[in-house]
Amino acid sequence: MATTTSAKPSETLAFAQKLAPALQRGGVIALSGELGSGKTQFVKGLADGLGYMGEVTSPTFTLIHEYLGGLMPLYHFDFYRIENEDEVIDIGIEDYLASDGVCVIEWADKFPALLPEHTRWFQLSITGDNRRSITERK
Ligand SMILES: Nc1ncnc2c1ncn2[C@@H]1O[C@H](COP(=O)(O)OP(=O)(O)OP(=O)(O)O)[C@@H](O)[C@H]1O
Numbered sequence: 001m002a003t004t005t006s007a008k009p010s011e012t013l014a015f016a017q018k019l020a021p022a023l024q025r026g027g028v029i030a031l032s033g034e035l036g037s038g039k040t041q042f043v044k045g046l047a048d049g050l051g052y053m054g055e056v057t058s059p060t061f062t063l064i065h066e067y068l069g070g071l072m073p074l075y076h077f078d079f080y081r082i083e084n085e086d087e088v089i090d091i092g093i094e095d096y097l098a099s100d101g102v103c104v105i106e107w108a109d110k111f112p113a114l115l116p117e118h119t120r121w122f123q124l125s126i127t128g129d130n131r132r133s134i135t136e137r138k
């Protein structure tokens, strides 16, 4: 699996920005990795790459943030505080997954069974003060 090293936050951002042109409506990006490994930074890059101009913050309490106005809608989930699959279904994830936008999910590995086969998985790890590794896995 390909691993990229990021030496600073802007490199994590740039990595995700570069993915944006390859995104298709209905696409799903699943992020996993410890606290502070850069998952939200990654989402900022995706949003930026899609041309979304607004603020990107982790939907830790609100469960979902919708970023509209870019090339296609980006739906940002964070499973960190979610305790079971039923809660995820209550948020309406199935509708978002079936929509014409892209879904990106932090802590996706908590409930992997809810995500479709075509999901692209990225594992982020802290490898130093400002160093992170980003590995795409299947
Ligand atoms: N190379 C790097 N890439 C990404 N973030 C970095 C890097 N170096 C340092 N950082 C810092 O690490 C933190 C990453 O925070 P971020 O909120 O993106 O992590 P997270 O994985 O979303 O955490 P959480 O699990 O709490 O949601 C930021 O404070 C950022 O400035």
Ligand SMILES: [Mg+2]
Binding pocket: 039, 040, 058, 106
């Ligand atoms: Mg986060």
